[in-house]
Amino acid sequence: MxxxxxxxxxxxxxxxxxxxxxxxxxxxxxxxxxxxxxxxxxxxxxxxxxxxxxxxxxxxxxxxxxxxxxxxxxxxxxxxxxxxxxxxxxxxxxxxxxxxxxxxxxxxxxxxxxxxxxxxxxxxxxxxxxxxxxxxxxxxxxxxxxxxxxxxxLEYGYYINEKCVGCGKCYTTCPQQCIDMTNVPFTIHQENCLHCGNCMSVCKYKAVEKR
Amino acid sequence: MxxxxxxxxxxxxxxxxxxxxxxxxxxxxxxxxxxxxxxxxxxxxxxxxxxxxxxxxxxxxxxxxxxxxxxxxxxxxxxxxxxxxxxxxxxxxxxxxxxxxxxxxxxxxxxxxxxxxxxxxxxxxxxxxxxxxxxxxxxxxxxxxxxxxxxxxLEYGYYINEKCVGCGKCYTTCPQQCIDMTNVPFTIHQENCLHCGNCMSVCKYKAVEKR
Known part of the structure; x- marks a missing residue:
């Protein structure tokens, strides 16, 4: 639109x-x-x-x-x-x-x-x-x-960076299951993200950043 | 209620x-x-x-x-x-x-x-x-x-004071016609007032105050 x-x-x-x-x-x-x-x-x-x-x-x-x-x-x-x-x-x-x-x-x-x-x-x-x-x-x-x-x-949101090891912990806590695990680093579908912050709080590798 | x-x-x-x-x-x-x-x-x-x-x-x-x-x-x-x-x-x-x-x-x-x-x-x-x-x-x-x-x-609103001479100019501009002209000074029905401020802006006698 x-x-x-x-x-x-x-x-x-x-x-x-x-x-x-x-x-x-x-x-x-x-x-x-x-x-x-x-x-x-x-x-x-x-x-x-x-x-x-x-x-x-x-x-x-x-x-x-x-x-x-x-x-x-x-x-x-x-x-x-x-x-x-x-x-x-x-x-x-x-x-x-x-x-x-x-x-x-x-x-x-x-x-x-x-x-x-x-x-x-x-x-x-x-x-x-x-x-x-x-x-x-x-x-x-x-x-x-x-x-x-x-x-x-417009950039505001959560993003996964190069530190991602592909463990998939973020995916298990994502209420919208909007993390694409096809390639490492994973990517977040911004158009479905609720900005709850779960992915960032559970990532041990500091691979999720907030912009 | x-x-x-x-x-x-x-x-x-x-x-x-x-x-x-x-x-x-x-x-x-x-x-x-x-x-x-x-x-x-x-x-x-x-x-x-x-x-x-x-x-x-x-x-x-x-x-x-x-x-x-x-x-x-x-x-x-x-x-x-x-x-x-x-x-x-x-x-x-x-x-x-x-x-x-x-x-x-x-x-x-x-x-x-x-x-x-x-x-x-x-x-x-x-x-x-x-x-x-x-x-x-x-x-x-x-x-x-x-x-x-x-x-x-709770007091917030417009009120008519003792300076009111009862000219009725305020009533003509009140969108809700919620000014009671029975007695001078007139009174504003607070429960119907839109707070538009017309009564205060047209009163020559400064008889309308905002609280």
């Missing part, structure tokens, strides 16, 4: 997500926020100037978003998590937000009551897609916009 | 929630995590020692949680957000977690693969319940455990 497909899932299939920010004491805050619009490169949401959420967005210009599709039971779900930089674009696109999300008129019915609202855009960041319905689970990483730091974040 | 009822909704009706923490750079991180157990005073969840999430929990001993019931459309949902202190209780209750959430065996099938898992307990904090299906929306605050700081947080 391409980035725009993940953003479309967020807007259309998940829609109601959780947004996380950080308060003045450096502690996390989370609340449900809907994804109002999405285009090829960004997602848009709104909030009101009087909210703590608004202040926290303005302070850090950064947000973490996570949500999942609905479905029967945790193992039928697809989850998307994104974190990155946001900018306030004021009343730009506010009409379009209400056009495409008419239920918002139930909450902010009059133009007078909408005066507190401003639109924010997430334009750069990195994301992860989890499909819990596959076995093993599937994980994909993606990037929104461009940034060297963000591209580095 | 009592605290245990909110915690029960989190465990049974919402179950899959988003947990927010803060990374080494002071930026928010969010991911989907299930609520494994709940009792009268706390909720329990698990994670694996190899995950960044685990490290972030150990560093701050604090988490923000938010989730919503499923339902057709954003305005049929009930949302709960909680933030507060967590403690690592190790493997205590891990057997009970798997007993009551047998689907977790699909992800961590063997005892060997479960060795990375530890149980965390949120034992103290404050929460908000939003019912978006009522009109106006309904908001309730609640406390888990005891702490003076946390009890102060």
């Amino acid at each position: 391409e980035v725009k497909d993940y953003l479309r899932i967020l807007r259309d299939e998940i829609h109601s997500t959780v947004f996380a920010t950080v308060d003045d004491q450096g502690l996390p805050v989370a609340r449900v926020i809907d994804i109002m619009l999405a285009d090829e490169y960004s997602i848009y949401f709104i909030t009101a100037k009087g909210k703590e959420f608004y202040q926290q967005l303005m302070n850090k210009q950064y947000v973490a978003i996570s949500g999942m599709t609905s479905g029967d039971g945790s193992l039928s779900k697809k989850a998307i998590s994104i974190r990155g930089n946001v900018e306030n674009i004021g009343e730009q696109l506010l009409d379009k937000v209400f056009e495409q999300n008419p239920y918002m008129l139930e909450i902010y019915p009059s133009k007078e009551s909408q005066r507190a609202l401003e639109v924010f855009r997430l334009y750069q960041g990195n994301g992860e897609y989890f499909d819990l319905s596959t076995k093993p689970i599937t994980r994909h990483s993606f990037i929104i916009g461009h940034s060297d730091n963000i591209e580095k974040s | 009592e605290v245990k009822d909110y915690l029960r909704i989190l465990r049974d009706e919402i179950h899959s929630t988003v947990f927010a923490t803060v990374d080494d750079q002071g930026l928010p991180v969010a991911r989907v995590i299930d609520i494994m157990l709940a009792d009268e005073y706390s909720i329990y969840f698990i994670t694996a020692k190899g995950k960044e999430f685990y490290q972030q929990l150990m560093n701050k001993q604090y988490v923000a949680i938010s989730g919503m019931t499923s339902g057709d459309g954003s305005l049929s949902k009930k949302a709960i957000s909680i933030r507060g202190n967590v403690e690592n209780i190790g493997e205590q209750l891990l057997d009970k977690v798997f007993e009551q959430n047998p689907y977790m065996l699909e992800i961590y099938p063997s005892k060997e693969s479960q060795r990375a898992l530890e149980v965390f307990r949120l034992y103290q904090g404050n929460g908000e319940y939003f019912d978006l299906s009522t009109k106006p929306i309904t908001r309730h605050s609640f406390i888990i455990g005891h702490s003076d700081n946390i009890e102060k947080s």
Whole structure:
């Protein structure tokens, strides 16, 4: 899938997500926020100037978003998590937000009551897609916009190096059995890894590293 | 509703929630995590020692949680957000977690693969319940455990003081029409307020304060 497909899932299939920010004491805050619009490169949401959420967005210009599709039971779900930089674009696109999300008129019915609202855009960041319905689970990483730091974040995970002797101890503790033992050094299927760390903690040869 | 009822909704009706923490750079991180157990005073969840999430929990001993019931459309949902202190209780209750959430065996099938898992307990904090299906929306605050700081947080919101002259300008901009104009000074129905801040921004008499 391409980035725009993940953003479309967020807007259309998940829609109601959780947004996380950080308060003045450096502690996390989370609340449900809907994804109002999405285009090829960004997602848009709104909030009101009087909210703590608004202040926290303005302070850090950064947000973490996570949500999942609905479905029967945790193992039928697809989850998307994104974190990155946001900018306030004021009343730009506010009409379009209400056009495409008419239920918002139930909450902010009059133009007078909408005066507190401003639109924010997430334009750069990195994301992860989890499909819990596959076995093993599937994980994909993606990037929104461009940034060297963000591209580095795609490497995050556990990797087996040249010290591997092929003993297979790691495989016995891997919940997803996603270690390929065809060749030594073994390799970890990054797209199935849960990042539990079992392989690293049981390897006597220090052949597993965390990046 | 009592605290245990909110915690029960989190465990049974919402179950899959988003947990927010803060990374080494002071930026928010969010991911989907299930609520494994709940009792009268706390909720329990698990994670694996190899995950960044685990490290972030150990560093701050604090988490923000938010989730919503499923339902057709954003305005049929009930949302709960909680933030507060967590403690690592190790493997205590891990057997009970798997007993009551047998689907977790699909992800961590063997005892060997479960060795990375530890149980965390949120034992103290404050929460908000939003019912978006009522009109106006309904908001309730609640406390888990005891702490003076946390009890102060229940006052958070907008309040009208003695400077109110009863002009009614605030009412015209209130999206929820939750300002009671029976007596001067007017009062804000805290349980319906969206915290948009419109009333404060339009009041010429500085009669609206934010606490």
